[in-house]
Amino acid sequence: MARFRKTLTISPVILLAILIALYNQQIFESMPTQYPPAYTATGSAKIDESQLGSHLITPVFAPQNFAQEAQSVIAAQLPTEDSKNTTTASDSITLTGWVGTEFGENFANETVILYSSTLRTHHSVITNSSGEFVFRDLMPSYDYALKVSPQGKFKRYKKFPIKLNSRREVHNIVLKAIPLGMLTGRISNLYGQPAAGIELLIKTIEIDSWSIQVTTDLNGNFYVTEFPKGSYAVESSGKQLFRASGLKFDPIASEFVNLTIDLGSYQLEGRIYDESGQTFDGANIFLNWSSHKNGLRIRSTRSSSASADGEFRFTELGPGDHELVVSAWRIDTSGQMIKQTLRQTINVGVDSAELDIYINTL
Numbered sequence: 521m522a523r524f525r526k527t528l529t530i531s532p533v534i535l536l537a538i539l540i541a542l543y544n545q546q547i548f549e550s551m552p553t554q555y556p557p558a559y560t561a562t563g564s565a566k567i568d569e570s571q572l573g574s575h576l577i578t579p580v581f582a583p584q585n586f587a588q589e590a591q592s593v594i595a596a597q598l599p600t601e602d603s604k605n606t607t608t609a610s611d612s613i614t615l616t617g618w619v620g621t622e623f624g625e626n627f628a629n630e631t632v633i634l635y636s637s638t639l640r641t642h643h644s645v646i647t648n649s650s651g652e653f654v655f656r657d658l659m660p661s662y663d664y665a666l667k668v669s670p671q672g673k674f675k676r677y678k679k680f681p682i683k684l685n686s687r688r689e690v691h692n693i694v695l696k697a698i699p700l701g702m703l704t705g706r707i708s709n710l711y712g713q714p715a716a717g718i719e720l721l722i723k724t725i726e727i728d729s730w731s732i733q734v735t736t737d738l739n740g741n742f743y744v745t746e747f748p749k750g751s752y753a754v755e756s757s758g759k760q761l762f763r764a765s766g767l768k769f770d771p772i773a774s775e776f777v778n779l780t781i782d783l784g785s786y787q788l789e790g791r792i793y794d795e796s797g798q799t800f801d802g803a804n805i806f807l808n809w810s811s812h813k814n815g816l817r818i819r820s821t822r823s824s825s826a827s828a829d830g831e832f833r834f835t836e837l838g839p840g841d842h843e844l845v846v847s848a849w850r851i852d853t854s855g856q857m858i859k860q861t862l863r864q865t866i867n868v869g870v871d872s873a874e875l876d877i878y879i880n881t882l
Contacts, residue, residue, distance in 0.1 A: 618692045619670075621674075626651030627647055628648065632668055706736075707720075720742060724748055789874055789875070805826065806843075844863070844865070844875075846863075
């Protein structure tokens, strides 16, 4: 019994012993009924089979290459350095969380984005009716970023960096409301006269894809209730196309916004000729006007196309400098289309209202 006291409990050794035993058992069961001569472990003399009786057992030994094969099987099951660094399904990370307000309101149908620059992964899920979200089968990393661009008047949320290394992680997202107030303003021309009936599109920069449409009244005024605090821009459509940027709204200050646009009673017309003096049709004409004052930038662009006679016209212009841009396409000697552009500054109200413009198409 003493020999069993030193038995090792290493799993590969036990596995090897089991494999050898199974191999011997298989051979033993397949042995013929007539046993070959048996030999003692220490000598070479024959033993009389009649003396041994029916209990004669011939020793059976595993082939020489069996130990090598068994060691290969064991080695294949031992963990390697690479396998230790490989994340399996049982090692993957699950990130759960909730999206809502500080008052416990749930945000359903919100898109939650999780990405890692190191792993080059990008995941997105939609919150359920309770504002909950789940990311599954994530790899461990120290540079995850969590992002939500909420619907409504709430601030964007972004958390970076987020370290994920536990099998189950929880991260709740509390969205903060943007302060609201009433935005009021007035649109007028360079003479201070109101611009009535102008359709405006007011877009906030603090909130993704949030905008509202309003129309100026007879006095050129407009207002928006529950307008969010922060930067915004004002655009128009139709003939009086312009964009005003560099605007900021503070609901506490409630400042009145005055916007001056390129609008008046002037007009500008002209005709476009090619290098041979023939009228040139199909040219695109743009008339730009801009104003920069105290961080407020207003820019308007009007466009027209030359008629079959090469004519164009702009109406309801305000006074002052305007940039006239004429673009036309020509075919060079190799047969390729080349764009020709001509720029000219026009002082509307001072310079001639009728222009003859020559453009080289060769």
